[in-house]
Amino acid sequence: MTKNKLNIIKLNIAIVLALICISCDVNKIDPKIKSHTNTKQTTQNFKNKSQGLKKNSNQESQDSGSSNQESQNLGNPSNQKSQDLKNYSNQSRDLGNPSNQESQKYRFLNKESQRFRFLHQESQKYEFLYQESQENGVSKLEKIGKILETEKKQEYAQIDNIATTQFDFLETFKLDSDDNISGDKRIQLKRIIYSSLNYDTNKIETLKEILEKLLKNYKHKNIAKEFIYDTSLGIQLNLDSRLEKITNKLLTLSQEESKQLLVNMKYDLKLKQRFAKTLNETIDAYNQNSQNIKTDDEKLANHMNENFKDFNSSLNPLYSTY
Secondary structure, X not given: OHHHHHHHHHHHHHHHHHHHHXXXXXXXXXXXXXXXXXXXXXXXHHHHHHHHHHHHHHHHHXXXXXXXHHHHHOOOOOOHHHHHHHHHHHHHHHOOOOOOHHHHHHHHHHHHHHHHHHHHHHHHHOHHXXXXXXXXXXXXXXXXXXXXXXXXXXXXXXXXHHHOOOOOHHHOOOOOOOOOOOHHHHHHHHHHHHHHOOOOHHHHHXXXXXXXXXXXXXXXXXXXXXXXXXXXXXXXXXXXXXXXXXXXXXXXXXXXXXXXXXXXXXXXXHHHHHXXXXXHHHHHXXXXXXXXXXXXXXXXXXXXXXXXXXXXXHOOOOOOOO
């Protein structure tokens, strides 16, 4: 009986062990079986992972391309910094471009500054005439004489320079076929007109254009004639006449005569300065086509007449005593 129980126990243990072994083998096989039974799902997971890898790869490729593009942009003028530099370079070039609006404005203001500086310097030359001092009339006249002689030499030198260019239009300028102005008076015309324009060849050329327009119309020809002979030449003849008296007769003049000569000289010098100012303003107005004086010959004639007619009545008689 005891022996039978032992055998039964052993058998039960063997069965249990067998079942355990069978269970272990089944578990080992199950993952494979499970894998085969879920092939569709596994394949889909693989595709998803592959697509994910592909997307990541593409993204990395794009990022790499962007990085490469940024690297290329560092040396490429089309990038922002290079474009800014390019724009700055273009702006710098525009400063010297006459067609650029800002450049034109700058150049105009610069010319205006030069003109006012020139006129101011001219007025400063004779500032001593209007200052209270212990100097008598004779001493002041001597100073004026020295200044005018120096100016005369400078004018001749500048005229010689312009004579070598194509801008010396007064050398051959004639109001009509019967105009036979003498060589000396032609030089005097050049002295006052060219010096009033500070020997600026552009302004000289513009004045030539204005006078030629006036001469085309018979009604306007007299305006050009008055400007040339009565106004321009008249002022210069008066100044040269006073200068001759200072140079050759000053020491023989009475006190009253010296005083009158000084008064006349002050007046003529101021008239010359006003003439230069008016002439420069006329040239500027013409270039800007102010009130259409460049495009309308009638308005140009009226402008010249209105601005220069007063000079003729302002001139002291050329053959006045002093």
